[in-house]
Amino acid sequence: MDTRSAAWDTYSKSKPHRRTVNSVGETTWFNWTQYPDHGPGAGQLALVPGGRVLDLGCGSGGNLAHLSTLGMHAVGVDLSPVQLAKARERWSGVAGMELHRGEALDFLASAEPFAAIYSVFGAAYFTDPALMLPAVFAKLRPGAVFAMSQQPAVEGCYGCQASYIPRGPDEDPAVVKRWDYPVEEWPVLLREHGFRDCSARILPAPATGKRRLGTLMVRAVRED
Template sequence: MTGTRSAAWDTYAQSKPQRRRSNATGETTWFNWTQYPDHGPGAEQLSLSLGGRVLDLGCGSGGNLAHLATLGMRAVGVDLSPAQLAKARERWPDIQGMELHQCEALDYLASAQPFDAIYSVFGAAYFTDPTLMLPAVSKRLKPGGVFAMSQHPAVPGCYGCQASYIPRGPEDDPAVVKRWDHEPETWEALLAEHGFTGGTAAVLPAPAESRRRIGTLLVRGIRGE
């Protein structure tokens, strides 16, 4: 199953261009929680101090991770796709403090050292059962550490495990991966159930100037003491 999922994300990687070289303000690295450029909150959501140890679950081509490393964090990323990690290494070869691993998120969390923050931007946390992911994350967060994740909001009435289809070309069936969709109130209850305090889940609206109207669900909690 892992091989099938890895191949699916390799296919996805091939369809996505590299992050542009600079954002609207001319920065060469930046943090973006949403699917829209230059929109939404940034790395402050993670409440990190200089030298903090941070983990990206499903780091993809590494843009957010590279930004955290340039801010002086010890930034660790895991991704199932070798193609995505190859893009990260190609784009960010000289970034100090950035560490990449090719593996399943839950496998890495099973033996990782503690982190000051763990996050996932349309990444592995979106595609893993939260009843497995949240306790695994909690075990690897330091007390008071932040967990945050972003993903598409659930389609009304379509909750729990859903299917995502990744195109593989005109002659092939799409690859299928599972994702987990919940209403914000359900995410807040799940955070509380698994030992997170101050849990919040809210949909960030799409930019006013965009023709697309789908917002971004941002979920955040703090590991209890």
């Protein structure tokens, strides 16, 4: 089995299903950050109902399910069969979802254009932006949004980094690569690949709770 696929299977098994309802009683919702009920919603994608939207690294499908309830044709791709099985089990009653197993870049190469593409701590975080950004740009409709969120970079630790995923007390952790850059560098990278209205910011952690690490939020638009 592909080592990255196995790593994300392990990660999936360590995570519970998304809650049945959120703090305001919604059964589906969009979440960009690592904190529940925090941060901006699906409005970041500027979607029009009926369009096709792609989640790169869709995991267990919670964000996709929400977009489906908004009338979108919500497409997700993920390396982990365990994650996709969780998505199919949890959201079996939600119409409009389409799930695929595979590499994000391979999927993009053969896909039709989308009304928006996004990644929440997903494949865009774990793929070299020199490869990901042109692949995303090529599959966005003119004027469509690309948005992603991930952990902010550790100062001085830029470029390709290693993430370690625990696999139990008797096994070495699985290792996957991720790409980190200073917040001010992301708009430069996006513009270099043809995007406009490029922005990057750190969403602060919630005011309550002990964790203070924010979330990097990146957004750009394909040229018309």
